[in-house]
Amino acid sequence: MRRTGGGSPTSCPDGGQSRGGWDSWRRFFCVLISTRPRFNGVSRSGFDRPSMSSSDVVQGSRIMTGENERFRPIETAPEWSHEVFDTCAELAELLERHSYRFARTMPGAPHSYTLKRTWPVEDEFVEALRKMRAVERIEEFFRGFWYRRFNANGYKYWTMGANLDHILINRAIHAPAFDPYAAVCDTYDLAIHEGESDVERSRRVYESLKIEPRTEILDIGCGTGTLVDFRFRDIDPERYVGIDPSRGMLGVFGDKHPEFRDRLIRTPLEDYWPKPGQKFDLVVALFGVPSHFGEPGLLSGKVQWLLKPGGTAVLMYNGRKPEDIDFYRQLGTKVRGSDGVPVNDEFWTERQDDDTDWLTVVGSKP
Structure with a gap:
């Protein structure tokens, strides 16, 4: 026998009517849905962002308005x-x-x-x-x-x-809950250097970098430390900083080169902040690391901020995507004044390599 509740019918936003039991739950969810806030605008992260006005007042952990309180997610x-x-x-x-x-x-x-x-x-x-x-x-x-x-x-x-x-x-x-490189970190070096051609490619790239014992280096996405593997004799641990979001990759790096362990930070570039005034002679993000950034403008701007005057940045994108090429070509265009004379030098220039698997851009700070 079905259990029913007494009382008069209750209207729901969809125009239906309900009585006790299951209908009570249905009425509850109807009210819950009808009172959900409506938002205007979309934030950069994709979450709904409300349009703020002068009547909005921040109070405690909720946002109040002049009329009534309503919950509003913000990013x-x-x-x-x-x-x-x-x-x-x-x-x-x-x-x-x-x-x-x-x-x-x-x-x-x-x-x-x-x-x-x-x-x-x-x-x-x-x-x-x-x-x-x-x-x-x-x-x-x-x-x-x-x-x-x-x-x-x-x-x-x-x-x-x-x-x-x-x-x-x-x-x-602050770290990702899942580290996708943890499962491959122990064999990563062998995986990327399966043949002599792979080793030769890495050697060519790393040896092309101008590194001296006094060079201050920021290695973005340093991984297991392949830059240090190939240029160990030229790099002073006290003048090197390696950043990477993977705990597993940094662990392998530290095991191979214990003297560099204190120079490694588990963080993405977006969240890396050096000491005030600390700048670098060389900033590198090699072998596809820049391809992990969704916004090349943030990467380009922060890399330029991190460089000393006269410093150099080298970025290697995985593949030669037209949008990446267009972005850096646009940044590399010299800006001319009203008299037609360039008012600033280009920062980024595209470097053509025989290896078409990579887009390499180089920047030098005046």
Whole structure:
């Protein structure tokens, strides 16, 4: 015998009517769907972004409007520029300078925190918060609740809310949950050097790089350390930095060259911030590493920011995609003034190689 509830019928947004039992659940979901927020605009990450107005007020972990409260997922990111890069480097240095304590009360979400009162100069804590507000990302983490996050050198830092009177900043390891290279890292070197022609190609590329003992090097996507394998005698570990998002690949690198282990950082280029003012003579991203970046503009801009005057960058794309070629050719075009005289020199130039499997672009900073 079917169980039914009493009472008058209840209307749902689809025009239907329902009574107790299963119909009560149906009514609940009808109400839930009808009260979901509607958004305008789309963020760069593909999440819905609401259109903000002066009547919107940030309050706690929700966003309030002049009329009523409604949940709204947000995702924002700064417009990248050399000034923003400078701010990020200064902020990373501030955050890394201080000690952190493990949050024992939240074992399900392992992270650490630093307290404002433990900073020798509390004004520096406020300065860190101000810089975070300028460059952080604002992301939803649960049904309209949001937090502010800044990624730096393998860690993520965040606060809950926008105000500047916070007493703590949280920190946790920031790394992909799945490392696709972990399964192949032990045999990676053999896999990419199956034949003599593969070894010769690597030797040709690495030996073409102008490296001296005093050369400051940033190796983007350093992997298992093949650059160091081929140019070991020319590279000073204290003047080398290797970054890669794969723990497995960096582990192999460190096992092969223990003296370089402290110079390796598990982070993608987007989240790498050197000490303020630290620049490099040579920045390389070789053998397809740049192809992992979705936006060549960010890669190009950050690489130029990382170079010293007179420094050189070498990028090798996997394949010769027309969109990549067009992007760098456009950047390489000299800008001319009203009198027709070039006002700045080209940065990127395409280097033609016999190997058509790669698009190689080289940049030199005046």
